[in-house]
Amino acid sequence: MKAMIEALSAQGGILAESVRPLDGHPVDAAQLSQTAASGPRAAGHQDDYELMLEMILEGSRLHYGIPRFVRTEDPDLALLLGDELYALGLARLAALGDLEAVSELADVISLVAQAHAASDPGLADAIWQAGASAIGWGASRDYAVAKALARDQDPGAQAALRHATVPPLRRAAVS
Numbered sequence: 001m002k003a004m005i006e007a008l009s010a011q012g013g014i015l016a017e018s019v020r021p022l023d024g025h026p027v028d029a030a031q032l033s034q035t036a037a038s039g040p041r042a043a044g045h046q047d048d049y050e051l052m053l054e055m056i057l058e059g060s061r062l063h064y065g066i067p068r069f070v071r072t073e074d075p076d077l078a079l080l081l082g083d084e085l086y087a088l089g090l091a092r093l094a095a096l097g098d099l100e101a102v103s104e105l106a107d108v109i110s111l112v113a114q115a116h117a118a119s120d121p122g123l124a125d126a127i128w129q130a131g132a133s134a135i136g137w138g139a140s141r142d143y144a145v146a147k148a149l150a151r152d153q154d155p156g157a158q159a160a161l162r163h164a165t166v167p168p169l170r171r172a173a174v175s
Helices: 002-010 013-017 027-037 046-064 075-095 099-117 121-137 141-151 157-164 168-174
Strands: none
Touching (some): 046 075, 046 121, 075 099, 099 121
C-alpha cells in the first residue's frame, strides 16, 4: 500500500491531490497483484508487477467500483483518473519489455469494461482472476478460449475463465 501511495503521489497534479487511501483494503486486490507478481514472468521485477497491477486495478475501481487510494466526488474526473492509472500501469509493464503481458492486460481491461457494460460483476471478477494469473504465469490455451467466450458474451464464459485460472502450484505441475 505504501508503494502505491508513493507512486501516485509522485505523479503530481490532480492524481496526487486525489490520493486519500481507505482505512483497510479489500483482500481481492492484494491477491490479484500478488498472483501476477509471484509468476515466473515477473521474476526479478516482482515489486514492479505488483505495483503495475495495483495501478490498473485502481483505474478499474475508479471506473466501476469503490477506489482504494484515489478519491474524487466528480464522476467525470474519476473516469479520467482511471484512464491515467491504466496508462501508467501499462507504461510500467511495457518498460519492462513484457509485451505479451501488456497484451494480456489490455484484454483484461477491455473484457472487464464489456462485463460491466453488461452488468455482470461476476464475469468481471472471473476476468480479473484469470487475467492476473495469465499476466504472471503466462496464458494457457484454455484461457484464450475463455477470453473468446467472454468477448462473445457466452453464458459459459465465467465458468470457462474460472477453469482457466490455474493456481500457480498446480500450473507448475501441469506445465
